[in-house]
Amino acid sequence: MTEEKNLKELREKLCYQSPHVWDKLDPDEKGAVETLARDYIDFISRAKTERECAEEICALLEKRGFHPESTTRFYKVFRNKVVAAVVAGREPISYGVRLIASHIDSPRLDLKLHPLLEEFEMAYLKTHYYGGIKKYHWVAMPLALHGVVVKGDGKVVKIVIGEDQDDPVLTICDLLPHLARKVQGEKKLKEAIPGEKLNVLVGGLPLPDSEEKERVKLGILKLLNDRYGLVEEDFISAELEVVPAGPAREVGFDRAFIGGYGQDDRICAFTSLAAILNLEAPPYTSVVLFLDKEEIGSDGNTGAKSRTLEKLYFDIVKVLGGSAAADTVLEMLFRTRAISADVTAGIDPFYQEVHEKLNDAKMGHGVVVTKYTGHGGKYAANDAHAEYVGWLRRVLNRAGVVWQAASFGKVDEGGGGTVAKYLAYHGMDIIDVGAPLLSMHSPFEICHKGDLYMTYRAYKAFFEAAE
């Protein structure tokens, strides 16, 4: 009897435990989980492009007393797609900065430069997909169009079609199974729907009493001209994104999950935003950074590979009254402790063959700390140093955050990267911390509410850590 008890004690003392978030919440915390989940559903239902996210983030920052001209709680916007929010710390910035960086671009279908065509009295928009998608996800479902058009005179028109209850939606038609045997059924999954067939159905009414050809296309152009003042050439200077239509939803009889588009990486963007909105006088100057272009390799002047981060640091020093000399900024970058806030793959019980049970993330077991990313042989990885992981572990444990350490699939199975390695280039300590998802990169990604909440708690603890 005592021996049994001793073994139980020994197990508790020595063995790694990964509790379920739900077993660790006290009753009033469950209320906080639901409040956060409601706000999150609202956020991802409205903000479906990087520009819309940037706008939504700025609006929420303003509401909570952040202002571009403030010297204690301020934010910066770069090219309408990158946002950084800063709360001045109690310590001088030369003591270091705490940075959380996420990305607000998500996989989608972008319109081509000459998108509009008519075939068999039907009008279509041609697309070029952005980021890693499985093309079969995007057919035979309601789609919406979000974005901006810069007209010939320089005026910018914002467009959102397919979200209002009264709006029409758009769609990409799929082939009926009766005729798909050879053209799709005998092909590899990734070849069954080629990119050139991802054409969006947008019209079918020919203009009346006309000898003209392509009367449906002309009708669509007329409609776009009447409503937005557009001509066909305007598509060239537009960024119009085809995304899943409709709001995010609770999922499951018990409503444990949230399903919706763009949770990679807006779950980390939203929770890091929530963390800084609720942050008062942190020990160190705290920064949240929302980046663009992660899904296509972080290239371009709004991506993590650009010098936007250095520019931001120079701006921060100027606002906080330090010396804006290059060596000061370099020192600040080196003394930054950072989180690459991005999602990871939760174990899918029915595809266990790609997962490694002992080391992959479990849904509902809290925010995930990923020491290294990359693929086979740790290529292209940011591999956080043990000292830094040790520090973060203390921070999370002391704050009572439910977290799990996990990697990304079996060693030889594949892998993925985040912005971590591009920010590590600047010399900072950085590690991936974010929520696990199911159905990642699909139009309906799934998170667990408990993990959403613990991701928020982890980011808040990171900013509040005095050590």
Ligand code: MN
């Ligand atoms: Mn991501």
Ligand code: MN
């Ligand atoms: Mn991604």
